[in-house]
Amino acid sequence: DFLNALHEIIPAFGASTDDLERCRLNGMVECGGRNKHIYERAMLLVEQVKVSKGSPLVTCLLEGPSGSGKSALAATVGIDSDFPYVKIVSAEAMIGLHESTKCAQIVKVFEDAYKSPLSIIILDDIERLLEYVAIGPRFSNLVSQTLMVLLKRLPAKGKKLLVIGTTSEVGFLDSVGICGAFSVTYHVPTLKTDDAKKVLTQLNVFDDDDIDVAAEALNDMPIKKLYMLIEMAAQGERGGDSEAIYSGKEKIKISHFYDCLQDIVRY
Amino acid sequence: DFLNALHEIIPAFGASTDDLERCRLNGMVECGGRNKHIYERAMLLVEQVKVSKGSPLVTCLLEGPSGSGKSALAATVGIDSDFPYVKIVSAEAMIGLHESTKCAQIVKVFEDAYKSPLSIIILDDIERLLEYVAIGPRFSNLVSQTLMVLLKRLPAKGKKLLVIGTTSEVGFLDSVGICGAFSVTYHVPTLKTDDAKKVLTQLNVFDDDDIDVAAEALNDMPIKKLYMLIEMAAQGERGGDSEAIYSGKEKIKISHFYDCLQDIVRY
């Protein structure tokens, strides 16, 4: 199943597993049926690329709200793919570079991939690669054009490539035409009450009595905010409680949890 | 007829047939009357250029939705033309170049063509050559002006040139005036149910009982998406089925086909 698969990681030769692992520092917990479904479909694309004769290039976009787990999911697929070349292209490694330098680096990653029989390239946070900002809107058209061409350019005979993109600005990507350049798109959602409950149960920081109301309060929250919130609440009102809570000796007070929730959702 | 013509390829001396062949990697199947009509008309233009005294320059635009087969069609006309100089101008070969360098390369292709008695130039994906993006909209006016002048400039006495453009953004080309610079324009459509059925029959991956509903579901789909969808569906729900299906031992399950269809048409 999904969780087991996540643990059967076989580090691929030549893949920069370190970069991929940084995308899921806290490990992966089971967080709902939708996420599982996307993982399975993405793994089918991995297989399709491997066996296909006709489509040497498959492209897949993961979109959804900020912090919903897109990068972690893409990294997991990359790790689990067992492909000899898996590379993540991220704005973090290109801060302050000129847009033409960024393009050159992106093109380089694709050309390296074309040399490997089986490759995965993760274009992480595409709106950040494009230096997108909603005011204007502004973005690098140079990077945008480069991606659009790369997403259509076929590798040489005998080479296969799967491109996975992630974004939390799918509307923007759509309006520049990058969205349509992907073959398939999956929506990675926030947690619903049920999903949140599953996660809270695994974390074991609430009284059994509180867990349902806590999960209810977390409905529609991205998994990233959930983790931040639990950490804040675990400090206690005056600080110093976290050790007792993580060790299981104490539980988070539900009233303090609500206080912290307000700090987080105000804006 | 159309299909036969496609196979009577006589590689022209000096033509870069490789580049042209890359535009139709999967070969060409018969996919409907409209496509056939356009092919025949384009071949008439080829002849007109060859025999005409008065019009040394003929220009023709193929426009239609993304993936509808425009580039494949243009490449086929180029290959079948039997002209000594056939060249495709594509953004793929000019990633990251400055717009003035792009212009220089395009001008070079035209000037080489002027030296050959009979030439075809394919301007593939003109919106991509222009680095067009709908937001703004933005595009390279330098490339745009260059194309507009080149589409009107007559070759020297005794030289003949056919220019074939392709685009999926005909509205944009129209508003910059490039559309009007072409003598004729043909619309390359998506597949209708009947066209899809023709293609599916040739692919032979469905039960005879399923082929009609499948074709119905594929109504109005570009041929590129059809191929992607069939490949996805051929994997089967759990992967591993594709060999059996392509070898004809098994058929695609229609329910799984619908599932895959949803992944593809969601956006």
Add this chain to the structure above:
Amino acid sequence: DFLNALHEIIPAFGASTDDLERCRLNGMVECGGRNKHIYERAMLLVEQVKVSKGSPLVTCLLEGPSGSGKSALAATVGIDSDFPYVKIVSAEAMIGLHESTKCAQIVKVFEDAYKSPLSIIILDDIERLLEYVAIGPRFSNLVSQTLMVLLKRLPAKGKKLLVIGTTSEVGFLDSVGICGAFSVTYHVPTLKTDDAKKVLTQLNVFDDDDIDVAAEALNDMPIKKLYMLIEMAAQGERGGDSEAIYSGKEKIKISHFYDCLQDIVRY
């Protein structure tokens, strides 16, 4: 009369007659009263410049739809003027140049003209010299300012200059103020049914029975499109008919003519 005048070409010493002749490769046929009128008026301006004491600079704009024959008309006036310096300024000779280089070349042409006692400068396709595109709109203000100053700057004592501009974007030229910088403006129209009939009669490619309906169908078409259409129709439905038709052995089938007309007017 108009046609006769066209044939009384006396190549002027120093005039670049070659460039001018390229504007009317197919020769000139009589194509309607309006065109004749403009030719005569322009020739009066030529005379005015020659004899005038008070106005050393006269400027005249020919505007009208694309392909209506403006450049051919301007070139004809230049050739027939018998002036020692006749020069055409065209975007074709300045592809890809930076706007300041273009300006320098344009200024050079004017300064050369100031050295000749009698000069004509044709500013062909002014919107293309300005790199105009409707989106934005965008254009080179440097070229625009340069033209506006040059259209007002008087040559030195004893030198006379006639400037003839052509454009198919008179609305744009008007809004940047270039239109108002010309002393006179003439509208060069498309062909009306009568004009088309005159041209078809001279071409002699239709049955006498068909010529009227053909002319009717050509109402409001620019002469350039008419020539393209006749060439397409002359190929016949399956190609190969053109020789027979131009030699007069066969006539164009009116039904096939209508088919071709549809290809041309679709957009």
Add this chain to the structure above:
Amino acid sequence: DFLNALHEIIPAFGASTDDLERCRLNGMVECGGRNKHIYERAMLLVEQVKVSKGSPLVTCLLEGPSGSGKSALAATVGIDSDFPYVKIVSAEAMIGLHESTKCAQIVKVFEDAYKSPLSIIILDDIERLLEYVAIGPRFSNLVSQTLMVLLKRLPAKGKKLLVIGTTSEVGFLDSVGICGAFSVTYHVPTLKTDDAKKVLTQLNVFDDDDIDVAAEALNDMPIKKLYMLIEMAAQGERGGDSEAIYSGKEKIKISHFYDCLQDIVRY
């Protein structure tokens, strides 16, 4: 009176009378009360600058439709001022220069002026100095800022300066704030029927019977267009009449005059 004053030109030492004279190549004829009034008022400003203790800098703007005689008027004031330093700043002498070079040249003219006890600077066609174009609108803010500062900066003790600007885009100058930077503004109008009649009488090219209807037809025309029109009409319908007309042997046919008028006012 006005006309007499115009002929009492005493060429000032150091003034570039040549440039000024080029602005009124045809000499000056009397053309209406409004023009005379502005001339007189401008000459009063000349005197005010000469005698004033308190206002070492006076600035005056002449605005009105294109061709209404603003530059000729400004030049006449400059010539008649008898000031040791009179300089015209015009776009004609700065074609194609970068805006910062233009600014430097303008500043230089002012700094030269500051060295003379009495100076006049004519800023001719300010919208052209600013490279103004209505689309956008676009213009050089560098030149605009430079002018606004120069129009307020006082010359050193004991130096006096009169600045005369001309423009046909007073609305634009107003919206950038240059208009308000001038102390006084005069509107130089087109000719009214009466003014036109005065000019026609002096030119003596019409029959006495025709002069009234001709003047009527010229109502609201700038003087520049009037001169162009008379030259066109003087050619006659078939050319060749101008000598007879200017020598007074023949008169312009009123019907031909109307024909020419239509060519000129169409746009």
Add this chain to the structure above:
Amino acid sequence: DFLNALHEIIPAFGASTDDLERCRLNGMVECGGRNKHIYERAMLLVEQVKVSKGSPLVTCLLEGPSGSGKSALAATVGIDSDFPYVKIVSAEAMIGLHESTKCAQIVKVFEDAYKSPLSIIILDDIERLLEYVAIGPRFSNLVSQTLMVLLKRLPAKGKKLLVIGTTSEVGFLDSVGICGAFSVTYHVPTLKTDDAKKVLTQLNVFDDDDIDVAAEALNDMPIKKLYMLIEMAAQGERGGDSEAIYSGKEKIKISHFYDCLQDIVRY
């Protein structure tokens, strides 16, 4: 409590306490419950960063009207944190630098922080770092993108970082997406009547009879304006009274206080 905590400053080794102290030149007085609450919550985040395993990066934004005390509060948290690396990033130290130089300096501060086990970075006046101006609006997208990436980039294993941002343009930050990049956001308000009274009592410059009406008049004023106003009023109507007032010998006349208030609130 809040005020006591403020005085228990233990200068941290390596922290640039000088820069921090400049943000609260007048010392800190108690100014209302909301401010105290934010201080306490921010100190809890300091503790969370210190003890947390899962969240090596915590980000917190202080937003509120200009002069409401955000920078003073952030500096106080930095000083009180006892962290070895506390650094303030402020536009004051980067006047006139090119945006790419600014980015480089900001990145440097973050990379220095990554070397310390526990760090605080204060991004002071983020809209100023971004060179934001409401007209347009304009801002440096380079800085904006850099901040967005830095606010998500995790420090290496074992390093912890708290980022505190301040801004008075929260709407703008929201629309560029920087707001959403912070884990928590607190609103730092203006003084209410009660808060103002507390501050006035501590300053002791009013008669007991006047203090309530003065506090009422100061409702909804930022603390910075309050200090400015008191200084103005303390001069007296004719100047020279301030010494007597600060030494307690005299009190501010309430009528003069109202006069000064009007000067301050007119715009």
Add this chain to the structure above:
Amino acid sequence: DFLNALHEIIPAFGASTDDLERCRLNGMVECGGRNKHIYERAMLLVEQVKVSKGSPLVTCLLEGPSGSGKSALAATVGIDSDFPYVKIVSAEAMIGLHESTKCAQIVKVFEDAYKSPLSIIILDDIERLLEYVAIGPRFSNLVSQTLMVLLKRLPAKGKKLLVIGTTSEVGFLDSVGICGAFSVTYHVPTLKTDDAKKVLTQLNVFDDDDIDVAAEALNDMPIKKLYMLIEMAAQGERGGDSEAIYSGKEKIKISHFYDCLQDIVRY
């Protein structure tokens, strides 16, 4: 009182009194209660800066219509302050400089000021320093950001600084946020009838009978226009009268005064 104070100028050591004096070339006359009030308040700020412990930086903006006397007033405060460092920052001294050079010069002035115990900096015509133009609007954001930072940056311990800004575009300054960066703002108005009468009385160029109607006609006029108008009127209708009028032998004719008024207020 106000006028006396104006004459008690004690030239401060190191202050560039020359630049300041150029702002009030005609000396200062009493021109109404509002102006006097602003002068007094500004002098109180001078004292506040001198004696204050808490506010080392005070900023004050003078805004009002063009020519209302803002620069003269600011210069007078600077001269009367008796501070060792008084400097005026004006666009006149920075014509044509690049915006970054301007910024560097402005920063230099502030850094020089930080070295003096007591300083005044006059930012004259801030919209001109910002190269503001209403169309767009356009302005230098580099200068704008620099000013906003400088208006908040505190001088080092023991140094005091008063910044006086002037502007006639307060709406613009408000919308870029510079207005809010000043502690206090005063509106410098045009002359009202009463104020105008006071000035006319001092000038003594009208008959006693005319002075009231003249003052009435001058209601709402900036003092700069009043001076210009009086100079024009003093020439007389035919010129040459000014000496007689200024020496008191003759008076300005009220009817001629009205004529001149019309020239001035037309726009």
